[in-house]
Amino acid sequence: MTKVFIAGSRRLSHLNAEVKRRIDTMIEKHFTILVGDANGADKAVQRYLAEKAYRNAIVHCMAGNCRNNIAGWPVREIAGPTGARGFAYYATKDNAMVDDAAYGLMLWDGHSKGTLNSVVNMVRQGKPVVVYLAPKRTFQNLRSPNDMRNLLRNCDRASVQRFERELGIEHVLHRTPLP
Numbered sequence: 001m002t003k004v005f006i007a008g009s010r011r012l013s014h015l016n017a018e019v020k021r022r023i024d025t026m027i028e029k030h031f032t033i034l035v036g037d038a039n040g041a042d043k044a045v046q047r048y049l050a051e052k053a054y055r056n057a058i059v060h061c062m063a064g065n066c067r068n069n070i071a072g073w074p075v076r077e078i079a080g081p082t083g084a085r086g087f088a089y090y091a092t093k094d095n096a097m098v099d100d101a102a103y104g105l106m107l108w109d110g111h112s113k114g115t116l117n118s119v120v121n122m123v124r125q126g127k128p129v130v131v132y133l134a135p136k137r138t139f140q141n142l143r144s145p146n147d148m149r150n151l152l153r154n155c156d157r158a159s160v161q162r163f164e165r166e167l168g169i170e171h172v173l174h175r176t177p178l179p
Helices: 017-028 041-051 086-100 113-124 145-152 157-167
Strands: 003-008 032-036 057-062 075-078 103-108 129-133 138-142
Touching: 003 017, 003 041, 003 086, 003 113, 017 041, 017 103, 017 129, 032 041, 032 086, 041 057, 057 086, 075 086, 086 113, 103 113, 113 129, 113 138, 113 145, 113 157, 138 145
Parallel strands: 003 032, 003 103, 032 057, 057 075, 103 129
Antiparallel strands: 129 138
16 A cells, blocks of 8 residues: 655645645545644644545654544554654654655645655655645655755755754755755
8 A cells, every 4th residue: 555644844734725636636546644743734634634534544643642633543653762852853753654655745834844854854765755835836746866956946045054954964965056
């Protein structure tokens, strides 16, 4: 069964018609949808799947702390690293979804470090990922470091430098200058 990891920025709490169409295609193909439990995009995806009465979903949560599971789907609890907090703590859950998925659909606001981290990890594993860049209302297909560079051309230089520093993506970007 094909597994698709759908995630996104917490600032994105509504799905537009085009994003819904893409999810509808996944539903029609009976894909297993892996979704997180955060507010924002995760919760919006959960709401949409619940409206469609779609049962083939797995909610990923941190062990003992499932924040949202709107339709009572099966849960995969991920143990966080000892002493981890914040980004490092929740990135553990996201990395498990990357590992489990064959494909990704990321709903990105252009600022969320967590969503971009999942995109980077999908690319590093050679897994196709479609990024919906909300500010531009466009979709980009990513499979390679070059595709990642093209995505980041939509971000300001300071953000790209912050992502490089905080996510260690210099290796993905091969230090190719961005405009």
